Amino acid sequence: MQWLVWSLATAGKFFEGMIVFMQGVGLPLISRDFGLSDLDKGFVTAATLAGILFGALLLGGLADRLGRKPVFIGEMVLLLVALIAAATAPSKEILIFSLFVIGLALGADYPTAHLVISESIPSAIRGRLVLGAFSFQAIGAVLGTAIAAIILSAMPSVNDWRLFFLVPIVPVAAVVWGRFFLPESSHWLVSRGLPEKAEKQLRKLLNRQNLSLVSVDRLQEVAPQQRSRDWVKLFRGKYLRATILTSIPWFLQDLSTYGIGIFTPVIIAMAFGEMNQATTVGDLIQNDMIGAKGTALIDVGFLLGIAAAIVLADRWGRIPLQITGFIGCAAGLLLASLGGAGGHTNLTLTVAGFLLFQFMTNLGPNATTYLMAGEVFPTKIRGLGAGFAAASGKVGxxxxxxFFPTLIQIWGTEKVLAVLVITSLLGAVITWLYRIEPKGLDMESL
Structure with a gap:
């Protein structure tokens, strides 16, 4: 049952990686299909991320009130409906709204999936399994860009972007069905004053008939008058340090991770010198294929980085990985910016810089911000704290x-990358100043 919990919790991150990165490949096609302006492109690319922001902030906190399981199921149902709406959208307005709802579902999964794993897995391997689930974002991104390239090659059409949203529908439906069989979190039930139900669910989780809860006194029922003040707790006393550590570095990290991730196909196509020559639909699709293939290559760094994080998180600790990763991100972005310095594109430097960036961000902050956000808050506000941290990241x-499409046109890729170098170094500094190391500690001791 613990492995079933883990495997079904990987789905949200997998679908996020697949959908967001396939959407990046599909952006030029969507733009041609609906005749999007630069402002429209900004709305299309930001809609899903804005939905993730509000989903993590508003829906993620529901897991503290309604329970982990109902939110865990409901978010996937919402994702299924929104994917169908996006694939059949007759106008840009409906597409943008559908993308926002897709984001709501994915955003709710940010804290909820982490809590479901963390409250079901032994402390000694918690870091590895949480990051193992998180790694499916990378797998989804690589698989998504690969599938997009295959679709573009097999049946080139401006409407191919609609197929990108249809591809995940069957696996999403399978995940909805599977999540009905999972137990509710015993941590959450005890924190709600339901120890008998908690014991029943714990027996289901561990497949043990003769089992009773221990250390129940460490988990207290949350009084109704306390619940309305949960938001305030995030910004006062001992929890303020945890809020700063989990939210600000995540914001700074997402500035670069999503900017680079979404627009890598465009940047790679520009590096090959093809993008500006697209005058026909055939040229547009050809350029999109170049971008998709280049992105799939660079996403190898994504997979290698998260694999290293899985191995090292419970050995080195979260804080060393995050600081090292931020510094490595800055180095990769600097290298990529040098690849286009002076108006002359050095493709080797550009690709090497993006590869280094993808490796280091997933070795460090892209993985550790997600991991720590679900560890450093107590059970009664864990969903709220993790949701706020995820929402902070999605603001970035x-x-x-x-703003990326406009800034690339006005400033140029090199200046935008230089700004992201600075934000990465700032992330390393804040991580060190507000460090809390959860390695090896059980959830209640933290």
Whole structure:
């Protein structure tokens, strides 16, 4: 049952990686199909990320009130409906709204999936399994860009972007069905004053008939008058440090991770010198294929980085990985910016810089911000704290997605990358100043 919990919790991250990165490949096609302006492109790219922001902030906290399981199921049902709406959208307005709802579902999964894993897995391997689930974002991104390239090759059409949203529908439906069989979190039930139900669910989780809860006194029922003040707790006393550690570095990290991730196909196509020559639909699709293949290559760094994080998180600790990763991100972005310095494109430097960036961000902040957000808050506000941290990250992602197309045109790729170098170094500094190391500690001791 623990492995079933883990495997079904990987789905949200997998679908996020697949959908967001396939959407990046599909952006030029969507733009041609609906005749999008630069402002429209900003809305299309930012809609999903804005939905993730509000989903993590508003729906993620529901897991503290309604329970982990109902939110865990409901978010996938919402994703299924929104994918169908996006694939059949007759106008840009309906598409943008559908993308926002897709984001709501994915955003709710940010804290909920983490809590479901963390409250079901032994402390000694918690870091590895949480990051193992998180790694499916990378797998989804690589598979999504590969599938997009295959679709573009097999049946080139401006409407191919609609197929990108249809591809995940069957696996999403399968995940909805599977999540009905999972137990509710015993941590959450005890924190709600339901120890008998908690014991029943714990027996289901561990497949043990003779089992009773221990250390129940460490989990207290949350009084109704306390619940209305949960938001305030995030910004006072001992929890303020945890809020700063989990939210600000995540914001700074998402500025670069989503900006680079979404627009890598465009940047790669520009590096090959093809993008500006697209005058026909055939040229457009050809350029999109170049971008998709280049992105799939660079996403190898994504997979290698998260694999290293899985191995090292419970050995080195979260804080060393996050600081090292931020510094490595800055180095990769600097290298990529040098690849286009002086108006002359050095493709080797550009690709090497993006590869290094993808490796280091997933070795460090892209993985550890997600991991720590579900560890450093107590059970009664864990969903709220993790949701706020994820939402903070998505503020950075939305800003980047919305303004990146305009900034690349006005400033040029090199200057935009230089700004992201600075934000990465700032992330390393804040991580060190507000460090809390959860490695090896059980959820209640933290």
């Amino acid at each position: 992602a939305v800003l980047t997605a919305f």
